[in-house]
Amino acid sequence: MAVLALVLVTVFGLMTDPQVRGSSELASGVMWLAFVFAGLLAVERAFASEKDSRTLPGLLVAPIPRQTVFTAKCLSSVTLLLVVQAFTVPIALALFEFSLSGPPLPLLAVLLLGDAALVILGTLTSAMVAPTRACGPLLAVLVLPLLIPVLLVTTACTGELAAIGWTDRAGHLLLLLVVFDAVFGAAAYLLFPYVIES
Amino acid sequence: MTIALEMEGVTRRFGNRTALEDVTLRVPAGRSVRLTGANGAGKTTLLAVAAGVLAADSGTVSVFGRRPGNSDDTARLIGYMADAPLVYEALSARENLMFYGRLYGLHAPDGRIGELLDLVGLADRAGDPVTAYSAGMQRRLDLARAVLHEPRLLLMDEPANSLDADGIDILTGLLATYRAGDRAVLFTSHSVQAGDDWADETLVIERGRLQTPAQAEPRGNEETRH
DSSP: OOHHHHHHHHHHHSSSGGGGGOHHHHHHHHHHHHHHHHHHHHHHTTTTTHHHHHHHHHHHSSSOOHHHHHEEEEHHHHHHHHHHHHHHHHHHHHTTOOOOOHHHHHHHHHHHHHHHHHHHHHHHHHHHHHSSHHHHHHHHHHHHHHHHHHHHHHHHHHOOOOHTOOOOOHHHHHHHHHHHHHHHHHHHHHHHHHHHOO | OOEEEEEEEEEETTTTEEEEEEEEEEEEETOOOEOOOTTTSSSEEEEEEESSOOOSSEEEETTTTBBBTTTTTHHEEEEOOSSOOOTTSSBHHHHHHHHHHHTTTSSSSSSHHHHHHHHOGGGGGGTSSSSGGHHHHHHHHHHHHTTTOOOEEEESTTTTTOOOOEEEEEEEHHHHHHHHTTTTTEEEEEETTTTGGOOOOEEETTTEEESSSSOOOOOOOOOOOO
């Protein structure tokens, strides 16, 4: 995961015309591209141990709500993604010759909210495709189209916060991310028990 | 008479295929019931529905009067052994049992884990990863996992698979304790002969339908009731 994210950021960073390297939109776009692919790797592995060991019935018969399994899988994937972002972001900023302006907390909020959307959609889809042979490619095919609206918002918001700092537009974009997370989270919470059983 | 497991008109389909059709059975407490049938008859599906792993498309299932999947307490009544061991290969035996102990809310499970590892003969290999175990050892560990939380209903899919003579003895001893008390066992076997000594009654399933009367009766009782 981490290696993939680093490779993507490094390759795009080195390929970019030096005259446009300081662009916040470019930097945020490349970063989120790297995060999406790293995140897909994380969620693909969410049910790997249950798939490899065929232990999913053991979780289903245990006295825990199925949504607890979903939440635990999401939290572990988000944690992995945050670790990857912790060193990918500084490297990306250095490669794109870009420095942050404004307080870091709103940027952290964008990362968390964007990761949450990615992981929620990815974990639900991973549960659906885990039994299949081509679960990796299938996961990407199913999740990426669903992530387009989220990526548009996270990229724009990250670029705005990084280049200018806190603005009304950034605030609206952040609110939109909160709404995305709430809708995706509620849908996944309701659907997961049926998905995992099938 | 306490009914440990009651299934009433249970149907389960997978796409166009009907795996269980209008299955009705009752397993009283203090009984061990064997479910036998050909490959693909529906034995595994029946156990999975009884355990709450799969939901029935129609009909009802109750375990000691409660519906599986509706509460944590109901799940704690059930000990489930699937056809494949439900143990994580990357973890050791002790780690697996500790994980499941925590899932089932056991307080300080170390003593219980040690006792079970001794019972199933894995105490000296408890620290080895399960991936290094033979199939029989994994089955023994799975048996320990299934009874870790002292369930009142054991649902076991081909429990003797991969077990050697010592493993069979362990399983026999364990089933005897379940038959003696207020607990119950429902196990599957694809052979009518296998598990003959473990069962008070045998039910036959064919193409998703039970072929023998629902109520389990003591061995030697020729009367059967629906």
